Amino acid sequence: xxxxxxxLAAIGLALAQSAGAASPSLEDILxxxxxxxxxFRDMTAQLTKVSYTAVLKDSSQETGTIWMxxxxxxxxxxxxxxxxxxxxxxxxxxxxxxxxxKIQTVQIYDLGKNRALIDQFSLLGFGSRRRDLERNYSIxxxxxxxxxxxxxxxxxxxxxxxxxxxxxxKIELWIPEEGGPPVQQRFWQPGGDYYLIRYRDLRVNVGLxxxxxxxxxxxxxxxxxxxx
Numbered sequence: 032x033x034x035x036x037x038x039l040a041a042i043g044l045a046l047a048q049s050a051g052a053a054s055p056s057l058e059d060i061l062x063x064x065x066x067x068x069x070x071f072r073d074m075t076a077q078l079t080k081v082s083y084t085a086v087l088k089d090s091s092q093e094t095g096t097i098w099m100x101x102x103x104x105x106x107x108x109x110x111x112x113x114x115x116x117x118x119x120x121x122x123x124x125x126x127x128x129x130x131x132x133k134i135q136t137v138q139i140y141d142l143g144k145n146r147a148l149i150d151q152f153s154l155l156g157f158g159s160r161r162r163d164l165e166r167n168y169s170i171x172x173x174x175x176x177x178x179x180x181x182x183x184x185x186x187x188x189x190x191x192x193x194x195x196x197x198x199x200x201k202i203e204l205w206i207p208e209e210g211g212p213p214v215q216q217r218f219w220q221p222g223g224d225y226y227l228i229r230y231r232d233l234r235v236n237v238g239l240x241x242x243x244x245x246x247x248x249x250x251x252x253x254x255x256x257x258x259x
């Protein structure tokens with residue numbers, strides 16, 4: 032073999048090794064998520080949510096901020112939407128509250144048995160244990176993708192429960208290659224509809240209190256119980 036051929040072969044080998052090192056395996060990602068889950072306590076981020084309706088080929092977008100605290104496998108969470116229509120949503124225990132500031136009204140819902148499923152979806156990638164992921168989902172490694180300059184690996188999760196698949200057929204998580212929780216999630220519904228949630232300025236373990244994850248309601252706010 033000529034010197035030129037040896038040189039080209041060496042370059043090819045180096046590139047192949049470099050590509051392999053830059054693309055973690057599913058095993059690598061799940062093992063890392065399991066390690067990170069042990070120390071995850073809370074998070075806050077700027078949030079963008081895109082809702083897509085397949086039959087209309089139409090989408091809408093909302094922006095706001097999320098605060099989430101994990102305790103005993105359950106999420107305590109607040110989301111404040113600032114655009115286009117201000118409102119705030121909070122989850123605590125089996126109760127959900129939606130506050131509409133323009134009409135000074137808060138709607139209160141009892142989540143009942145649906146709370147466990149909401150926790151499962153809300154906490155995906157945020158302190159998720161490997162055993163829980165593998166018990167609830169069939170997991171497949173998707174491709175690499177850069178989001179706002181961050182190199183990520185996409186995971187595809189198919190719910191194992193047929194009952195859950197009636198609501199959500201597939202979930203995608205974009206996990207940073209360098210570690211940390213997902214910077215993007217997509218929840219696919221039957222018929223091709225989906226919700227795409229993008230997290231920016233995401234900070235973990237900032238010391239959130241329970242009060243940080245509760246609505247700040249003004250005096251005299253009107254309370255409604257739509258389920259009654």
